[in-house]
Amino acid sequence: MSIRTKVIVIEPYNEKWKLEFEKIRDMLDSYIGDLVLSIEHVGSTSVEGLSAKPIIDIDVVMDSYDNFPEIKKRLEEAGYHHEGNLGIEDREAFSYVKNRFMPYHLYVCPKDGKGYLEHIALRNHLRTNRDAREDYTALKTKLAKEYRYDADTYCERKTKFIQKILNKTLYSNKS
Template sequence: MKVTVSSYNHKWPMLFEEEAEKIRSIFKDELIDIHHIGSTSVPGLQAKPIIDMMPVLKEIAEADRLAGEMEKLGYEALGKYGLPGRRYFRKGKEKRTHHVHMYDLSGQDEIDRHVAVRDYLMSHPEEALRYGNLKQQLAESYPRDIEAYMNGKDQFVKNLERKAMKWRE
């Protein structure tokens, strides 16, 4: 998969809302909240053009029970995908459009971390600019190596998460 980082697209919030409505129609009363997370949730931030979503369920077992409904929307159900307590779905095969990271309240630390980073970047545009520039440089350096791209931003993201959680306190 080619690593592409795009300028901010003002359609991303609308694309999130459209998909969130579909997910709400599946999970109904089992859904506590649904957050737009990741770089596409931060106005002005360069990002891989994939909408990251984080539905919060009353019980994570509902994600397993209703995985077939998500598949009808074009999602691939990948289970925990390396993170205990999460259920991960992705849409778009080779041309990804959405990633869905589902948690229940037992995953509150993960929920808080994602929301804190989003809110921190929204409140610190200079940090968002640095992050966007790093991502653009990495995408240009590693256009066909998603692993190298991810590794290249790993330390920056870890520092960003620490700052965001401290800022949130």
């Protein structure tokens, strides 16, 4: 069962998000730590001072797809369900049935995958740029009010802002 946001609620940054990520990371590490390069906290909850939906985004980073069959097997044994890439190339989504943590999205990505590289570029820029953090908080708060029951439009309307950051960071040297 995938977490599907029915009502968009943006909350001020909460230190609890970092602690919850650490608990989830430690649990995932016990299942697949020997098969992956890292387990990264990405998305808005990973940026101190940024308001966010209280759902943690996690990228499990693998060296290559060669390790994916064993990662998938172990995650399924632990109660996760593989959902495919959900339309994003180089990203494998997993949902869970039982959960003792706050809600989270789990993705397994190759280290050179577009989705992972974009998550890291956006996260790192927002962590180091207060103006961008404040602008993004304002945008998300406004969109959450306008599209409270329409998650697709909420996400779509953030795209231009995110793409602008990616063009300044990850894609700045590309022609």
